[in-house]
Amino acid sequence: MFDPVREQRPSMSTTRDSNRQLEAELLGRIAAGEEAAFAELYDRFSPGLYSFVMKMVRDEKEAQDVLQEGFSHIWRRASTYDAARSSAFTWAVMIFRNKAIDRLRVRQRQQRTMDRAAEEFGHSVDGTEQTAEEVDLREECSRVRAALGEIPGEQKAAIELAFFGGLTHEQIAEKLDTPLGTVKARIRRGLLKLRDCLKEAV
Amino acid sequence: MIAEDKQDLAVEYAFGMMDAAAERAFEAELKVNEELRAFATELRESAAALAHDAPALVPPPELRERILAPVRGELAVAAAVAAATSPVKSPAPIEASNFGFLPWAIAAGLAITSAALWMELSASRSEALFLRSEASALRQHDALSQVKIAMLSAQNEAYAKAGAVVVWDGAKQRGVIKLSNFPRAANGKDYQLWLIDSKKSAPVSGGVVPVSADGVARVSFAPDQPVGKADKFAISVEKEGGAPTAAGPIILVGD
Numbered sequence: 001m002f003d004p005v006r007e008q009r010p011s012m013s014t015t016r017d018s019n020r021q022l023e024a025e026l027l028g029r030i031a032a033g034e035e036a037a038f039a040e041l042y043d044r045f046s047p048g049l050y051s052f053v054m055k056m057v058r059d060e061k062e063a064q065d066v067l068q069e070g071f072s073h074i075w076r077r078a079s080t081y082d083a084a085r086s087s088a089f090t091w092a093v094m095i096f097r098n099k100a101i102d103r104l105r106v107r108q109r110q111q112r113t114m115d116r117a118a119e120e121f122g123h124s125v126d127g128t129e130q131t132a133e134e135v136d137l138r139e140e141c142s143r144v145r146a147a148l149g150e151i152p153g154e155q156k157a158a159i160e161l162a163f164f165g166g167l168t169h170e171q172i173a174e175k176l177d178t179p180l181g182t183v184k185a186r187i188r189r190g191l192l193k194l195r196d197c198l199k200e201a202v
Numbered sequence: 203m204i205a206e207d208k209q210d211l212a213v214e215y216a217f218g219m220m221d222a223a224a225e226r227a228f229e230a231e232l233k234v235n236e237e238l239r240a241f242a243t244e245l246r247e248s249a250a251a252l253a254h255d256a257p258a259l260v261p262p263p264e265l266r267e268r269i270l271a272p273v274r275g276e277l278a279v280a281a282a283v284a285a286a287t288s289p290v291k292s293p294a295p296i297e298a299s300n301f302g303f304l305p306w307a308i309a310a311g312l313a314i315t316s317a318a319l320w321m322e323l324s325a326s327r328s329e330a331l332f333l334r335s336e337a338s339a340l341r342q343h344d345a346l347s348q349v350k351i352a353m354l355s356a357q358n359e360a361y362a363k364a365g366a367v368v369v370w371d372g373a374k375q376r377g378v379i380k381l382s383n384f385p386r387a388a389n390g391k392d393y394q395l396w397l398i399d400s401k402k403s404a405p406v407s408g409g410v411v412p413v414s415a416d417g418v419a420r421v422s423f424a425p426d427q428p429v430g431k432a433d434k435f436a437i438s439v440e441k442e443g444g445a446p447t448a449a450g451p452i453i454l455v456g457d
Contacts, residue, residue: 055256071269090250144254162217163252195248
């Protein structure tokens with residue numbers, strides 16, 4: 001039966017497409033040096049990116065620094081964005097992820113230095129684990145979480161180590177004490193499954 | 203159908219696991235292989251979607267201004283440069299006289315000079331702001347610089363053979379101290395570690411350092427209050443159990 005209200009409301013995929021187009025246009029305007037577009041992109045992206053970076057670095061101050069570096073990169077390099085290769089959000093996620101990974105690597109080096117010192121002195125220095133505060137889930141988050149729920153646990157674990165931990169196949173294999181080929185297959189199958197689930201959810 | 207090894211490369215590409223050379227080679231292949239390109243793009247989008255699998259948080263409001271202010275400053279400088287380099291508009295014709303151009307020439311000269319001075323000032327302010335931000339980012343980036351290792355030296359003959367090393371992580375506000383060749387503390391006395399922050403009026407206690415019968419100590423410590431910058435470390439002899447403020451003789455100091 002025809003439902004005028006439902007017919008008038010844009011579908012989720014239409015909304016997503018128009019958002020993508022708008023965000024790509026914002027990057028074009030930022031490349032032209034428009035401050036208002038930069039502010040608008042910040043308002044659209046910063047909550048999602050901050051949450052994501054916090055999950056990676058687990059430190060508020062570091063997450064804020066990563067956001068500052070990442071947005072500064074976007075301001076200076078917006079002209080390099082290619083809409084044919086990825087959505088603006090994906091482009092931004094990869095920039096912020098790389099910056100967060102840089103921080104994690106520095107931290108790992110620092111931890112190794114402390115471990116060496118502590119080992120020499122015969123005492124270990126415990127790390128503190130910070131927990132990110134959970135608040136409301138947004139629609140996109142629910143969609144991704146639902147899709148992740150469809151992925152077998154071992155595949156999901158390997159994917160999360162790759163994405164949030166910034167680890168290579170080899171490092172994941174070592175961490176999970178699993179053969180490299182198995183890890184590659186888990187990540188490949190998991191990511192393909194995620195892709196399919198996200199497509200179905202549209 | 204895309205071969206499994208190519209799929210694995212697309213996965214590595216999606217997760218940014220490739221080194222620069224491998225990424226360049228893969229991107230060259232993507233340019234000529236449409237099917238692989240579409241596949242790699244889908245995987246990259248799917249990987250980026252994982253960002254949504256994080257507990258929703260809101261960045262602090264002041265961060266917005268911290269990020270937008272440098273951009274505003276940069277644009278102001280660019281505008282000033284554009285204004286100063288654009289041709290000076292000729293004034294409306296005035297009645298001809300031998301020196302009729304002089305006031306306009308002076309005004310134009312003053313305008314250009316003022317614009318140039320303002321530009322220079324704005325540019326240096328903006329540059330200073332940018333450099334400060336970069337320096338701060340670099341300092342934070344190189345977290346190793348936050349780990350300080352200090353060798354402490356004896357301040358009196360009785361401790362000439364004693365050794366003390368402090369490893370201090372300012373970011374985590376924790377450290378480790380190792381002592382060697384230390385005489386046992388006298389009855390009713392203890393050795394106590396102090397962190398000296400020049401911005402504080404008094405040394406901050408790092409706690410008591412118990413020395414074993416063979417004259418060594420290995421202790422993890424955390425100061426009893428936050429320390430901004432530990433310029434120096436010192437060990438003093440205090441009453442048993444430690445003192446809230448340094449009162450006894452300082453026997454070793456180092457930075």
